[in-house]
Amino acid sequence: GQPSRPRTGGGPPSFVEPTQEGGAGHHGWVSRTKKKSNTVKEAPVRAEEDLSLAGAVRRAAGEGALPRPGQAELSEAFALAASDGHDLVATAPVGTGKSLAYLVTAVRSAAHLGRDGRVLVSVSSKALQEQVSTKDFPAAAGVSGVSVAVLKGRTSYVCNLRAERGGLSKAASRWLASSEDGDLTGASEKVAAELRPNLTTCRWTKCPLFSQCFGAAARTAAGNADVVVTNHALLASQATSPVASVLGSSTIGPFHSVVLDEAHSMPEWIRSIGAIRFDERMMASLAEATGTIVKDRPRNLEEVAAIAAEMEEVSGAGAFLAAARNILSPPYGWGWWTDDDGVLVAAPVMTAPVLRRLWDSQEHRPRVMATSGTLPNWRDLGLDSPEQVSIPSPFEAAYARSVLYVPAQTEAARAALSSQWGRFDSRRHMAWAMDDITEIATRTALSGGGTLVLTSTTSGARAAAGALKESGLEVITQWDRGAVASWRRRTTSVLVGTRSLMTGLDAPGDTCRSVIIDRVPRAAGNHADDMRVRALTSTTELDEAVARDLVYAGDAAMLLEQASGRLIRSADDWGLLAVLDPRLAPGPWSYKGLAAGRYREALAAFGAPVHDLEAALGMLEAGR
DSSP, X not given: OOOOOOOOSSOOOOOSOOOSTTTHHHHSOOOOOSSOOSSOOOOOOOIIIIISHHHHHHHHHOTTOOOOTTHHHHHHHHHHHHHHTOOEEEEOOTTSOHHHHHHHHHHHHHHHHGGGXXXXXXXXXXXXXXXXXXXXXXXXXXXXXXXXXXXXXXXGBOOHHHHXXXXXXXXHHHHHHHOSSOBOTTSOHHHHHHHSOOTTTOOGGGSTTGGGOHHHHHHHHHHHOSEEEEEHHHHHHHHTSSOOSSTTOTTTOOOSEEEEETGGGHHHHHHHHHOEEOSHHHHHHHHHHHTOOOOOOOSSHHHXXXXXXXXXXXXXXHHHHHHHHHHHSOOTTEEEEEOTXXXXXXXXXXHHHHHHHHHTTSSSOOEEEEEESOOTTGGGGOOSSOEEEEOOOTTHHHHHHSEEEOOOOOHHHHHHHBOTTSSBOGGGHHHHHHHHHHHHHHHHHHTTOOEEEEOSSXXXXXXXXXXXXXXTOOEEETTSTTHHHHHHHSTTOEEEEOGGGSSSOOOOGGGGSEEEEOSOOOOOOOHHHHHHHHHHHHHXXXXXXXXXXXXXXXXXHHHHHHHHTTSOOSTTOOOEEEEOOGGGSSSTTXXXXXXXXXXXXXXXXXXXXXXXXXXXXXXXXXXX
């Protein structure tokens, strides 16, 4: 019953959805092979039953279920990219069904090409790894026999050496006894801190318990699997270090294709994971790894070079020496600066060359297929002349039924929010917005729905949570254990969080009837983004003001669009989106130029905003 998956010596067959044209295409495999193998015959595959998008959708949602609008088009785009060998940028809104669309292609690739058709899928979080591997993949694979494995970094698994040394708390001991695979996902941070390996002192293959190592076992399983589901953090770690931990790894093996889901977040992962701080913690790690005395942190490049020269022949200093090379002779795309605490920092600034080196780390470069609901920054992904595909939203009616509220720039608002120079003062904004936040959440609860409050700062989130609790509402914050699950269960509750909840959060239906965003989530000026501005002005003819908007306003617009998308997660969703930033309304404070255009585009799906709160709430309560 299960198809065999031989290695093929010729060009790849198509991974395009079987069609009814030509008779045979309906039952078999539509070949787009450029060069057919003379020695190996393609295996017969139950394509319609096991490998079609329609079959995957039926397995996922039940008999009678059909692919969503745009899902078949998206799946075909993935299939053509995989078979024709080109990179892909696919913009597909929430609800398109991206996971099944690319997993069907991944399964076909592995089913027909065997080890030559392996696919690496990278997602933005460990939670999504779990969802893709345990929920979506089985529906895509059916009974094809294609296998899947999850790959995480070493600190995601128990260190048996630490556990064997004893001294564990009762909670850690209980957790360890109940775990079969040593995966620390789901363990409390306190338990994980007791059990995860210390990478500074980890001896890896030289560890006396390496044969029992959970991290090594996970890597071996990934090497044996047809489809591997990893996360952006692990890929970013490889991209910014000299270690081939995934692509190009002899243990993991080569991949035919790479899928980047939620690809919009990959550049930020590169910049975050790749940042190297020459601080006291680094010096302590160097001393621990080498058995030497802790040194003062270097204050300039000369001191970094002096420490590196001293450590050149010292065992255990490899990590520091690699870091030193990144600041003394930065790779193309990297930069360095001294932060506000006087700490030297080296980090990737231009992510395209960093990711290009990652894609080239295999002997044969894989096809790279990037997808997300918003991909304005696809040029930062290091792709090779990608085909671009944009899938229309399947939820246009849901957006049309919903209400966008933006407060007007009234005289009262300007008086409350003006600095002594008459400019918008963001420090006064949260206190001013609190009345609207409380009123919207209260009226939403009274109408039987829940609210999601998203703020640009932690202090703003804590202030909003306190005010909402005082008003008598049931409030859950992102710092509460099991916050999202609790909010989903309690339909009229309020979930308060910051940027981490602006992407990837799903709660269809009444639970998320209103979404409140305090203001456009534009980052405050910082060294890392200022370096990106400098990189733009030095490599293009852009002036600094335009380059600054491209970096700061571009990032903010992408996050604003992601955050506003939390409201509409299914065709039946509708509600109120409130962006409490009066600079989005007409008036003397209005955003100008490139920034204004980017922010309008981010909210365009909701149509023209309403500037009167009572009118907006009336529409919400009437179901528009």
